[in-house]
Amino acid sequence: MQMIEMSGRLARLEAANLANRDDADLWRWFCRMYEENRLRWCASGYGWLVSVDHRHLATEVDFDAAIRNARQRFESGRRQTPKARREAHQVTNVVISIGVGRVKAQAK
Structure with missing residues (x-):
């Protein structure tokens, strides 16, 4: 038991x-890219x-995931496609209140 522990x-x-x-490799990359004015980020909706x-x-x-994914894509030469970007942030159920009624829309 002690050997397993x-x-x-x-x-x-x-x-x-x-x-x-x-993590250290990631943040060294982040600092190097930032110091070289090659890295930009901003918060959006x-x-x-x-x-x-x-x-x-x-x-x-x-933020951490965004930096990690950007580094991975940068090093692999890949970009996130517009379709993948839309799918990642697509709302599946939306409830809209109009006056006294409610309309429920299903995203495609």
């Missing part, structure tokens, strides 16, 4: 070290929009 602790420690290293070299790469509700 030690193995579990070691696995958690290794996972934490890997996560810390990945859709979430955080992130661009690198004047190319929109990510839109996410969470």
Whole structure:
């Protein structure tokens, strides 16, 4: 039992070290791009929009996720397609109140 417990602790420690290293790499990339004036971000009604070299790469509700996705797309050479951007932020159910009645619309 003690060997399994030690193995579990070691696995958690290794996972934490890997996560810390990945985070450090991400924020070093962020700082380098920012210092070179290559990185831009802004908050919008859709979430955080992130661009690198004047190319929109990510839109996410969470700032951290937007930066991570932008870096991943930047390094892979991929951009988020307009269709994927629309689908990520599409509202599926909308209730609109008009006067005393209600209209329920289903997004396609």
